[in-house]
Amino acid sequence: MQRREYMQGLASAAGIVTVSATGKAREVDDFEGRGPPSEAPPAKGDTVFGLAEHIEPVRVGIIGLGNRGFGMTQLIDAMAPNKGVINAICDIREEPVREMEQWIEEEGNNDTPATYTGSESCWKALAQRDDLDLVFVFTNHQNHAPMAEYAMKEGKHVAVEVPMATTIEELWTLVDTAERTQKNCMMLENVCYFDTEMWVLNMVRNGVFGDQLNYASGGYIHNLVAEYFFQAYWNDWRSRNHLKYKGDLYPTHGLGPIAFYMGINRGDRLQFISSQESPESRLTQRAAELPEDHWAHDIDDWENGDTTRSEILTAQDRQIHLQFDVKTNRGYSRKNELAGSDAYHEGFPSKLAVDSEGHGFVDESTYEQYYEEHRHPLWVQMEEIAEEYGGHGGGDFLEIYRLFDAFNQGRPLDMNVYDGAAWSAVRPLSAISLEHEGMPVKFPDFTRGRWEEDRELQVMDFDTI
Structure with missing residues (x-):
C-alpha cells in the first residue's frame, strides 16, 4: 500500500493532531496527503543554518x-x-x-x-x-x-x-x-560523538548501508528505580518529572545519532509521531517497600508509565522507533539499530550484518575489518587524548573539543538550534499523542521549509578536524 493511501486510511479512522506554536493540540479529521502543517510563527530573523563566528579563545x-x-x-x-x-x-x-x-x-x-x-x-x-x-x-x-x-x-x-x-x-x-x-x-547531545555511533555514521556516508536507509531504532533503557529514591535525586528534580509528566522524557540519546544517519533537517525531517505507554508499576512497587517514614512511601500516582514507545515517520517515509524505559529490569541500551538496503547494525553489544542474505551477523574478524576501515577520522586522530580526558569513554571530551574548535576555526557548529528543537520535540509531542490515545501528531517544522535543502553534516567535514 502506498504511504499516502495508508495515511489517509489512518486519518479517516482516527485523524491526526496538529500543534500550535504555543503547544495547543488540535485534532484534524480532513486529512489529505501529508496533512496540514502544524502552526509556525512568522520568522523574526534570518536563518541560522551556516551561522559561524571566529572566536579564539x-x-x-x-x-x-x-x-x-x-x-x-x-x-x-x-x-x-x-x-x-x-x-x-x-x-x-x-x-x-x-x-x-x-x-x-x-x-x-x-x-x-x-x-x-x-x-x-x-x-x-x-x-x-x-x-x-x-x-x-x-x-x-x-x-x-x-x-x-x-x-x-x-x-x-x-x-x-x-x-x-x-x-x-x-x-x-x-x-x-x-x-x-x-x-x-x-x-x-554527547552520544552523537561516541565511537560506535560515529563509526556507523561514517559507514552510512561511505555507502556501506546502501542507497536507502529504511528503519532505525533508538532509546534510553536504563534501570534507575533505586536511584530515584535517593534523596539527592528527589531534590534535584528527576523524580518529579516522573510524577508530573507523561511521554518520552529523555529521547535525544537514541534519536540524535539516528537523525545524523538519516540526514534529518538536511534533506529529510521528522513528520509524525505516535506513542503508547505501559501502566506504571515499578516506582509505586518500590515506594511501598520503603519504611513508612520514608518521603516516598505513600506515593502511588506516578504519571509516567514504566515504558513509552514511539513510532516516528519521516518525510521520506522512513521509520524510527524510540523507547524510553528507566524502570523495568533490563540492561542498559540505546539500541542504535539501523537498517539500510545493504547493511544492518544493532547495538549493545554492537553487531553488523552486511549483504547477509539471511546468514546473520558478520564474524568478529570481518567486524574488525569494517571497524578499522570506516572508523570516523575524528576518533582515529584523537582517540588517545579523548580517552585520557574521558567522559563517557571520550565522547564528552570530543563533543566539547568540536564545539570550541568550530568557534576557533570560524565554521558552523556540528549541531544547530533546529536539530535541538526537532529532537527535543519528541518529549512534548509523545505526551500529546498519549493524551489523544496514540493518534499521530504532526511535528512542527522549526526550519520553516529549509529542511529540504541538502546540506552536509559539519561533523563529516574532515578537513576541519
Missing part, C-alpha cells in the same frame, strides 16, 4: 555545577588556554561553586573564575557579563529554555544540556531567539 561562563555540570566543567577546563577559557561559574548552591573554584585553582588550566551563587537569579548576573562569548547550561530540564533564551538576548552563544526545552512553545522561543539575535543555541 572562547570566553566561557558556566551555569549549573551538579553531577553533570561539575564533570563537564572539568572537560571545558581542558580547553584552556588556547581554545577557550572559563571566566565565570554559577550555581545557586555555594558548596559546589567553592569546590569547583578550588579544583580549578589546584588542578585546572584556568585562572580563578568569577563566581555567582546564593540566589535563584544569580545566573542572570553571569549571563550579563561583557567578557563572555559562550554560556553553558547544566541545570534541570525545566530551566534549560529560559536560561538559554536569556543568555542569547544578552549577546551570548549557548550550549545547553539535553533536552533543549520541554515544551513546544519553549522550542519555538529558542528558535526565534537564535534567529533574531544571530546566536548559536546548540544542544549538547
Whole structure:
C-alpha cells in the first residue's frame, strides 16, 4: 500500500493532531496527503543554518555545577588556554561553586573564575557579563529554555544540556531567539560523538548501508528505580518529572545519532509521531517497600508509565522507533539499530550484518575489518587524548573539543538550534499523542521549509578536524 493511501486510511479512522506554536493540540479529521502543517510563527530573523563566528579563545561562563555540570566543567577546563577559557561559574548552591573554584585553582588550566551563587537569579548576573562569548547550561530540564533564551538576548552563544526545552512553545522561543539575535543555541547531545555511533555514521556516508536507509531504532533503557529514591535525586528534580509528566522524557540519546544517519533537517525531517505507554508499576512497587517514614512511601500516582514507545515517520517515509524505559529490569541500551538496503547494525553489544542474505551477523574478524576501515577520522586522530580526558569513554571530551574548535576555526557548529528543537520535540509531542490515545501528531517544522535543502553534516567535514 502506498504511504499516502495508508495515511489517509489512518486519518479517516482516527485523524491526526496538529500543534500550535504555543503547544495547543488540535485534532484534524480532513486529512489529505501529508496533512496540514502544524502552526509556525512568522520568522523574526534570518536563518541560522551556516551561522559561524571566529572566536579564539572562547570566553566561557558556566551555569549549573551538579553531577553533570561539575564533570563537564572539568572537560571545558581542558580547553584552556588556547581554545577557550572559563571566566565565570554559577550555581545557586555555594558548596559546589567553592569546590569547583578550588579544583580549578589546584588542578585546572584556568585562572580563578568569577563566581555567582546564593540566589535563584544569580545566573542572570553571569549571563550579563561583557567578557563572555559562550554560556553553558547544566541545570534541570525545566530551566534549560529560559536560561538559554536569556543568555542569547544578552549577546551570548549557548550550549545547553539535553533536552533543549520541554515544551513546544519553549522550542519555538529558542528558535526565534537564535534567529533574531544571530546566536548559536546548540544542544549538547554527547552520544552523537561516541565511537560506535560515529563509526556507523561514517559507514552510512561511505555507502556501506546502501542507497536507502529504511528503519532505525533508538532509546534510553536504563534501570534507575533505586536511584530515584535517593534523596539527592528527589531534590534535584528527576523524580518529579516522573510524577508530573507523561511521554518520552529523555529521547535525544537514541534519536540524535539516528537523525545524523538519516540526514534529518538536511534533506529529510521528522513528520509524525505516535506513542503508547505501559501502566506504571515499578516506582509505586518500590515506594511501598520503603519504611513508612520514608518521603516516598505513600506515593502511588506516578504519571509516567514504566515504558513509552514511539513510532516516528519521516518525510521520506522512513521509520524510527524510540523507547524510553528507566524502570523495568533490563540492561542498559540505546539500541542504535539501523537498517539500510545493504547493511544492518544493532547495538549493545554492537553487531553488523552486511549483504547477509539471511546468514546473520558478520564474524568478529570481518567486524574488525569494517571497524578499522570506516572508523570516523575524528576518533582515529584523537582517540588517545579523548580517552585520557574521558567522559563517557571520550565522547564528552570530543563533543566539547568540536564545539570550541568550530568557534576557533570560524565554521558552523556540528549541531544547530533546529536539530535541538526537532529532537527535543519528541518529549512534548509523545505526551500529546498519549493524551489523544496514540493518534499521530504532526511535528512542527522549526526550519520553516529549509529542511529540504541538502546540506552536509559539519561533523563529516574532515578537513576541519
